[in-house]
Amino acid sequence: MKKTYTIVIVLILVVLGVLFFTGKGSKLEAPAVINDVSKESEETGLVSEEETTIAEVREFTISGQNFSFTPSSIMVKKGDKVKITLKNIDGFHDFKIDEYGVATKQLKSPAEEVLEFTADKVGSFEYYCSVGTHRAMGMFGTLKVE
Numbered sequence: 001m002k003k004t005y006t007i008v009i010v011l012i013l014v015v016l017g018v019l020f021f022t023g024k025g026s027k028l029e030a031p032a033v034i035n036d037v038s039k040e041s042e043e044t045g046l047v048s049e050e051e052t053t054i055a056e057v058r059e060f061t062i063s064g065q066n067f068s069f070t071p072s073s074i075m076v077k078k079g080d081k082v083k084i085t086l087k088n089i090d091g092f093h094d095f096k097i098d099e100y101g102v103a104t105k106q107l108k109s110p111a112e113e114v115l116e117f118t119a120d121k122v123g124s125f126e127y128y129c130s131v132g133t134h135r136a137m138g139m140f141g142t143l144k145v146e
């Protein structure tokens with residue numbers, strides 16, 4: 001009888017011990033997880049605030065003629081909204097930036113078309129006219145995003 005009694009007590013203690021430790025363990029983990037989540041949301045909150053304050057609309061008017069673009073280079077900051085007005089003043093031209101997937105229609109002068117996109121990739125990107133051999137004849141320029 002005594003042996004059974006002892007075994008039962010030991011078993012109860014073991015069960016209580018396991019419950020205590022797992023309970024403690026999950027209690028310890030739970031606040032850590034909550035902290036991570038709140039930290040993350042605070043961080044993302046800050047990031048989106050920064051993005052909205054930094055993002056600017058940068059406007060450019062680029063004129064196209066046989067066979068060049070003026071200006072032949074423009075510069076923006078990553079995250080800027082870029083608004084480019086292509087002013088075709090002489091000939092038949094378009095304006096493309098492959099990496100950003102933006103392009104005007106092919107326009108016969110005099111004509112204008114506006115392109116808008118967000119400069120979300122850093123680097124140097126060529127803008128060019130895809131009509132005939134215009135690009136090879138010098139009808140290109142550089143968009144720099146830093």
Ligand SMILES: [Cu+2]
Nearest residue numbers: 093129131134
């Ligand atoms: Cu052209």
